[in-house]
Every structure is written in structure tokens, then in C-alpha cells.
Amino acid sequence: MTDVMVAESAPADDDVMRRLISTELPPIVEAVLAQPRIRRSCEELRLSAADLRERLLADPGALLSPTNAEISGYRDAVRALGAIPAPDRSWFRRAAPVREFLLLLAAPFVVWVAAVLLSGLYGEDGSVLAKIVLTLGVVVGALGACFAFLMASLTGFGGVEAGSPGRRGARWLAFLVAAGVVVGLWPLLVRQTTLPGAVVTAVLAFVVFVLLALVTTGTPRADGKAPGLSLDVLHARLQADAATALENWRTAARQAVEPAVGRLINRLAAPSYDVVLSVRDDSGLGLMHSTDLAVETVATERFRRVLAGMRGGAIGVAGPRGAGKTTLLEAHREGRLLPAGREHLLVRVDAPIGYEGRDFALHVYATVCQAVLGYRSTARGPRQWLRGRRSVPEKRWLALVASAAKRLEDIRYLQTRTTGWSGKLTLPGVSADATRTRSTAKARQALTYPEIVAELRAFLRAVADTLSVTNSSAAATPLVVAVDELDKIASAEHAQRFVNELKALFGVPGCHFVLSVSEDALTSFERRGFAVRDAFDSAFDEIIRVDQLTLRESRKLLSSRLIGLAEPFVCFCHCFSGGLPRDLIRAARAMMAVGPAATLGRVCAELTGTAIEQAARLAQRELRPLGPVTAVVELIRLADGPGLARQSPGELFATVGELARTPEAAEPADVVRMELATFLYFALTLREVFSDGLTKEQVVRASAESGPGSFETLARAREAFGDHPTRAWLLVERFRTEWGLPVVS
Structure with a gap:
């Protein structure tokens, strides 16, 4: 337990994080400090931009934590790019169209040589058995040579598919040359080929033509929809995806650095006590709700400590409306409360107003299934395309996705299946038959609430375990179910009854339930020391109070x-x-x-x-x-x-x-x-x-x-x-x- 908590308390340590911290983050900080409004503020307040830069980069984790979602996207793009070999840029690679032309032209040449051999074979005297054996030998040898040539053309140039215009042109040129040779030598072939030889040659030529056609159409793509891409095109596309993901992170990083710079300037500058309003920059007032502009409070720090110390259970977030409960949950959803580079799967649902615990449990069940289906792509990656197989973690994730799809279908639909069979027996000389028909109709009945809870708990445990195994950057508690708006339930009795039914889901290892609750729930939780216990006290492990801000906050x-x-x-x-x-x-x-x-x-x-x-x-x-x-x-x-x-x-x-x-x-x-x-x-x-x-x-x-x-x-x-x-x-x-x-x- 201690090792896991220590591991999660530090930022993720991988090549992506090291590159972002050492290479990408400093230029972004310098670009923000170079903005005219920031530079003007530093000059007026007599602050050193170099000192601001050093202070900001002293704690890169604080700047990178708000960008955990973008870090995850960039990490996935880099891993996909690193899963394929780099394209060969040597002269041997550039000469691929010429070599392919020669190899494809060699296939019809082998067919023509085989035709000549068969003509001579059938024109001579000899036993039928010897001719059959020699014919089979010639055919097998020709097909083997053609297959070797074609496979060399297909995979011998460092790519999975020859989709470039030069190589496509080489194929069609080889077809035209082969056709010209056949037309030019047709009289000679007619004079020297016997009828059996012509038949065998035609069959051999047809097989070769089919193989050439397969080569021309290209290798199917990973999704099976269209011909595949060459290694050059695939590598370029993955590079573009990685560049887009990196640009998305840069945008998010700039949005995180700008308020941090403003707070640092205001903290380092000598405070002004002027009674005349003079503000150098008020652009941050444009947005009311923004997790980029959210600040650390006492509630935030306590919430982070509680998350780090628990591996499962229920946490309540209580406070008056407008105090920032939803902003706190949204920041947790985006991974801003996790160490830099860590990620989790947070499923957010709104609390019900008029339906019961069973219906809400089904709603949570369906939402978790949908979140699993949309969390990560299940398409075959470049490495699986090249090697034709998946790794064990990917297979495990695919199994979870398949289970989520099946469970989602079970939740939404009743399944009806009808099966039957009939048979007839007629004996010779007996005018009697026997027929029997049996029909069975099966309909899946609605699950009871205990069954729903049991299945949902098992699925939550499976999701948490799979996330921990398949993602090296996952948080120590990789799954979070956040229930917002619970404090808006009008009746306190209704809210207590709802929580009392929902608490059967709490306590799944690796899964946190985070709920925004009313002030009544907080009061009940705080009175637990006076031997007054109710649903709120027994349901929550901790309730975090989100109070109004202090003057410092x-x-x-x-x-x-x-x-x-x-x-x-x-x-x-x-x-x-x-x-x-x-x-x-x-x-x-x-x-x-x-x-x-x-x-x-x-x-x-x-x-x-x-x-x-x-x-x-x-x-x-x-x-x-x-x-x-x-x-x-x-x-x-x-x-x-x-x-x-x-x-x-x-x-x-x-x-x-x-x-x-x-x-x-x-x-x-x-x-x-x-x-x-x-x-x-x-x-x-x-x-x-x-x-x-x-x-x-x-x-x-x-x-x-x-x-x-x-x-x-x-x-x-x-x-x-x-x-x-x-x-x-x-x-x-x-x-x-x-x-x-x-x-x-």
C-alpha cells in the first residue's frame, strides 16, 4: 500500500514527461512572459522575467497537472509512432519501383519458360507417368518461383504495402511488357505448344495472373475498409497525429501557465494600497467557470490528501451553492488533482430528481459501460498490423470492451430467442412416419436491485483492475464515479433514502465514488461523535467541506x-x-x-x-x-x-x-x-x-x-x-x- 501511494504521489516518469518538462515547457513559459501585457506589468512592477521563469520552472508538476488529459493523448500518439519502424530512406529503398518492375516481369517469363518446357515434354515420346511427373514438377517449380518473386515484390522493400505512385506505375508497366511479349511471341508459342501443354500453361498463367492482381490491389488496411498505406504514408500520418496532440498540449499548457504567471506577479510585486482603481490586465474575468483559472484552496488540498490515502470508498463534497463543488469535481475529472502525467477514468453522472435507486444504478451501469467503450480506441495499432498479433494488455482491454458492449446491450434490451426442430422418419416398406416438433421461447427478466448491484460492483472491479494493468501511467485509483447535483434534491429524507440505497455500490477496490451532498449531510456526518448515526454517516468515508473563500484565497x-x-x-x-x-x-x-x-x-x-x-x-x-x-x-x-x-x-x-x-x-x-x-x-x-x-x-x-x-x-x-x-x-x-x-x- 505504501509503495503504491508513493508511486502515485510523484509525476509519471517516462520519455514523454521528460521531454515536456525539459524541452517543451520552457519555451511556453518564455512565450507567456514575452506577452506585451505581462512584459509591461513586469516593467511597471520592476520584476525580472528571468526570476519569474526560474520560479515557474522550479515546480513543473504544478504547471503540467492541469494538462494531464492532453499529456495522455500525446503519450498515446508517441507510442503509436514508436510502434512502427522508421521508413528506409536509402538509395535501395528509393529504387523499389525499378526492382518491383523487374520482379513482376520475371513472373510471366517463368510462365513462358514453363510453356516451352511443357511443349518439348509433350512432343517427345515417353511414358504417360513420366510426363505427368515432369509436368507436376514444372508447374510446381513455376508457381514457386512466381510466388517467391511476388512475395519479394510485396514485402522486400521495407514497407507493408507498395502504395506509392512510382510502384503502382511499375506494376502496370510490367503488365504491359508481359502482354507485349505474349503478343509478339504468340506465333512461336502456337507452333511449339501441344494441346496438353497449352492447357497446363493456361492454368499456370491464370494462377500467376490472380497473384499479380492480388499484389496490384494492395494489402488491406487495419480496419479492412480500403487498401493499406505504405510505410512512408503511415509514418507521416502518425507523425501528423503526434504533432497535433503536441499542439493540443501546448495550447492547454499556455492556458495553465498564464494564470500561474499572473498569480506569481501579484505575489512578488509590492502590494498597492491605492484607492483608485487601476488594473493592468482583466482578461481573466471573461469566463465565470474555468478550471484553468481555478485556484488551490483548503478544500482542494484536503480533497487531494483524501484521494491519495484511499483506494476505494465514497467521498462527499459539501458546501453552499456557488462555493465551487462542481468546479472541484470537474477539475478532478480532467485529472488536475492528480500528479503530472497520471490519468484515470472518471464517469460523471447527475443525481436523479424523481427516480429510484434501482433506476439510477442502471443509469450508472450504462454510463460506465459507455465510458469504457469510448475511453480508448480498439482498432489494431501499427505494431499489430505489422506483426498480426496483439499484446497481452491489449487483449485484456479488448475483452473488457467486449464485456462492456455486451453488458450495455443487456441493460437496454430484453432478449427474446425462439428455437425449434422437427424430424420425419420413413422406413422402406412401412407407410408410417414420425414427426416431433419442439419450440422454446426465452425472455430475459428484469434484474432485481441486488443483482444489478452485484453485477455493477463486479464490472467496476474489472474496469479498475484492467486500467491498472494496461496503463502504466494510471493513477493508484484509476476509476472514479462522480455524482453531481445530489445537493439539489429538495427533500432531505429523499436524499438520505437515495444515499442509503446507493451505498451498496461503495467500497469497490480501485474505485472512488465522489458525491456532492447538502449541508444537512455534512451536519449529520459531523454529529457522528454524538452517537447520532444516519445514512450519511454510514455511507461516506469522508465528507469534504467546500467553504467560502478566505481573504487569502x-x-x-x-x-x-x-x-x-x-x-x-x-x-x-x-x-x-x-x-x-x-x-x-x-x-x-x-x-x-x-x-x-x-x-x-x-x-x-x-x-x-x-x-x-x-x-x-x-x-x-x-x-x-x-x-x-x-x-x-x-x-x-x-x-x-x-x-x-x-x-x-x-x-x-x-x-x-x-x-x-x-x-x-x-x-x-x-x-x-x-x-x-x-x-x-x-x-x-x-x-x-x-x-x-x-x-x-x-x-x-x-x-x-x-x-x-x-x-x-x-x-x-x-x-x-x-x-x-x-x-x-x-x-x-x-x-x-x-x-x-x-x-x-
Whole structure:
């Protein structure tokens, strides 16, 4: 177990990886560093491009891991190219058409000599037996000589098939010369050939003609559809495939290096505390969901450690929506969480909404079969074409593919088969016969859920074992089944029942099940120490929490998409979004839309004003069903979105106090009133803190500490709005107290 884990923890060590690291990766890093925007940023920040290059290449595995899928494709192309011998470029190889012409012309010459010998043989006196023996000898000798000539023409020039225009021309020229010789010598042949000799010669000529025709049509291709390619053409095609695969890897590598360069520049550059928005490059904001721009978080590191320490079982990924659960699963699907050069087969399925565990197990079964069928080509490779046989690993993989196709057919269709026989017996002189007919119809019945589970577990084990044996670059756990969207099942009871049925599939050696689950599942798993056990606790080996980003992680995410963003704007985006990656990117986009030279106060006012209007519209929508009650009318008057967005900090503070006052009697609108008051309290705090007067010392102190006055406290308050508005209010109140801001009583 230890050896396997150590082997997987390191990048794959083969010729392809060594070439990519030593030859291909450095020019890509230099090309990215030579981009005008990167070069301009280095000049403005006084950074050395040589130092950046050295730092980036110091850990090539980190740069190559995001390109594991492309590395696998390039490795397969290189192996296919190395499976065939290189074409012979010598003068002997180039003279192949001339030699083929001479060899093919020798075949009709042998036939003509055999005809002359047979003519002399049948023209002389002698016994019939002697003539038959001599005839057979001449025929066998002629056929043997023709066969030797033809085989030499077919395989004697370093290629599997003579498909070049020069060699095809040599064949047709040999046919024309042979035909001319036959026509020219026809009178001589007629005078000297006897009738028996002519018959035997005709048969011999027909056989030779058939052999020549077979040579002319060429060798069948590996797929049996058309004449094969010459070794030159085959080698050129495989070279083109390898070049295409290498170019695909270069493209993926550039996409992986660019955000790494941006993060490194932002990390090495002296942080800016300017309150005027100035960004050198914001091209990374173009995509919301991109695994190329994803960053390492605490959840990512823990997920990688759990994967490395388990060889089978179930792992849950829990967290709020927008925290990056799907991005984490997608990164794992692309092999980005594996060491560089390692690969696995990840089967991704979406969780069901309305069907039962048995149906979903069948769906997983069919999806795994389809993934096996499409994972690797089953066509005969160049080496098998040349040698006519497959290696043991290839035979084992073909057997698995055949099994997957058969299982997929069994899943999708019911098979009906009818067999029968009848017989009749008639005896001489007896006017009686016997006839018996038997017919049997067999229909395959639907599998029960235990049978489906047993077959699927056996197939998953076979797939994992075969991947480990047939692929030297396979990960230690070569098969992963990822189930996404499980957290969107509305009913917690339904989700627990679904997991309880599905857990019968867990525990297959060499196979991980990774599921995105709800916060309820995480809570149940964390309560296992209190003697509270349920389906979630017993089903999962580990549940990874994907929390909102910390300020450091938010800074890392923004630095992969923006170059030169000042610290006050980073902190504002983090607090405004609550550390939720999706909202963090939205906040950065909205911030850039304000203007390239906008001040921090203007950016904060614009974004909080839009958020205040949205919160006011939501409050009015929730108040609509309550009717024209006095308290509701008063609240609707206060929840004027545009008016609230334009209020000064003092006016907004008074509005929050008016909304937060304790009513004399409980009203149905009190919940809406407090939620709106809490959000306005939060927005007011952002406006008072992230103003144009924010100093470097305040940013450094609030970024470094984790107490009530830290930016993390504001981010947690934003996070708590959906579940605990009271907790959000208390966090904002504690933050304002630490910053010396007035508190609403």
C-alpha cells in the first residue's frame, strides 16, 4: 500500500514527461512572459522575467497537472509512432519501383519458360507417368518461383504495402511488357505448344495472373475498409497525429501557465494600497467557470490528501451553492488533482430528481459501460498490423470492451430467442412416419436491485483492475464515479433514502465514488461523535467541506484573473461577496464596469447601491401577499430601493434604526423588516469602511487579524444572511464596535 501511494504521489516518469518538462515547457513559459501585457506589468512592477521563469520552472508538476488529459493523448500518439519502424530512406529503398518492375516481369517469363518446357515434354515420346511427373514438377517449380518473386515484390522493400505512385506505375508497366511479349511471341508459342501443354500453361498463367492482381490491389488496411498505406504514408500520418496532440498540449499548457504567471506577479510585486482603481490586465474575468483559472484552496488540498490515502470508498463534497463543488469535481475529472502525467477514468453522472435507486444504478451501469467503450480506441495499432498479433494488455482491454458492449446491450434490451426442430422418419416398406416438433421461447427478466448491484460492483472491479494493468501511467485509483447535483434534491429524507440505497455500490477496490451532498449531510456526518448515526454517516468515508473563500484565497482567485488590483479593492470584493467564488467574480466584473479610474468610495457606492435596490425589491415582493396593513404600508414606504441607494451614510443609519425598532405587537412583516434592516446595516458598514479615506494601516490590520474587526468578520456576516440574519446583525455590530463606528441600539 505504501509503495503504491508513493508511486502515485510523484509525476509519471517516462520519455514523454521528460521531454515536456525539459524541452517543451520552457519555451511556453518564455512565450507567456514575452506577452506585451505581462512584459509591461513586469516593467511597471520592476520584476525580472528571468526570476519569474526560474520560479515557474522550479515546480513543473504544478504547471503540467492541469494538462494531464492532453499529456495522455500525446503519450498515446508517441507510442503509436514508436510502434512502427522508421521508413528506409536509402538509395535501395528509393529504387523499389525499378526492382518491383523487374520482379513482376520475371513472373510471366517463368510462365513462358514453363510453356516451352511443357511443349518439348509433350512432343517427345515417353511414358504417360513420366510426363505427368515432369509436368507436376514444372508447374510446381513455376508457381514457386512466381510466388517467391511476388512475395519479394510485396514485402522486400521495407514497407507493408507498395502504395506509392512510382510502384503502382511499375506494376502496370510490367503488365504491359508481359502482354507485349505474349503478343509478339504468340506465333512461336502456337507452333511449339501441344494441346496438353497449352492447357497446363493456361492454368499456370491464370494462377500467376490472380497473384499479380492480388499484389496490384494492395494489402488491406487495419480496419479492412480500403487498401493499406505504405510505410512512408503511415509514418507521416502518425507523425501528423503526434504533432497535433503536441499542439493540443501546448495550447492547454499556455492556458495553465498564464494564470500561474499572473498569480506569481501579484505575489512578488509590492502590494498597492491605492484607492483608485487601476488594473493592468482583466482578461481573466471573461469566463465565470474555468478550471484553468481555478485556484488551490483548503478544500482542494484536503480533497487531494483524501484521494491519495484511499483506494476505494465514497467521498462527499459539501458546501453552499456557488462555493465551487462542481468546479472541484470537474477539475478532478480532467485529472488536475492528480500528479503530472497520471490519468484515470472518471464517469460523471447527475443525481436523479424523481427516480429510484434501482433506476439510477442502471443509469450508472450504462454510463460506465459507455465510458469504457469510448475511453480508448480498439482498432489494431501499427505494431499489430505489422506483426498480426496483439499484446497481452491489449487483449485484456479488448475483452473488457467486449464485456462492456455486451453488458450495455443487456441493460437496454430484453432478449427474446425462439428455437425449434422437427424430424420425419420413413422406413422402406412401412407407410408410417414420425414427426416431433419442439419450440422454446426465452425472455430475459428484469434484474432485481441486488443483482444489478452485484453485477455493477463486479464490472467496476474489472474496469479498475484492467486500467491498472494496461496503463502504466494510471493513477493508484484509476476509476472514479462522480455524482453531481445530489445537493439539489429538495427533500432531505429523499436524499438520505437515495444515499442509503446507493451505498451498496461503495467500497469497490480501485474505485472512488465522489458525491456532492447538502449541508444537512455534512451536519449529520459531523454529529457522528454524538452517537447520532444516519445514512450519511454510514455511507461516506469522508465528507469534504467546500467553504467560502478566505481573504487569502479570494486574493489568489482575483490575482489569477486580474493583474495589479490594489489591496483595498480585493478586500472590498471579498467582503461584498462573502467569499463565495461565483459572487466574487461577479463583484469584480461589476467593479471593472464602474470605470478604469474610479475611486474606492465610488465603486463601493455603486455596487452597494445596486444590492440595496435588489434587496428592497425582494422585500416588496414578499410584502405583497400581506395586504394593505398599516405596518406593511409603512415598510413598503421605507423599502424604496432607489431612494435607499441614494441616501447618505447618516440617512441610511437613521433608516436602519427606524426599521430595527422593536414593534409594539408582533406583525407578519417583522421578518422582512429585520432582514432588510440587517442588509442595510451591512451595506452602510461597507460604505463607511471602504471609502476614499481608507488607509494602508487599516487595510493591513483588518487583513491580518481574525478578530471582530477583521474583514473576515464582514465576509462571514454576508455569508450568514441566508440562514441566520440575527447572526449577521451581531457580526456587523461587533465589527462596527471594533472600528469605532456608531451602533444601532
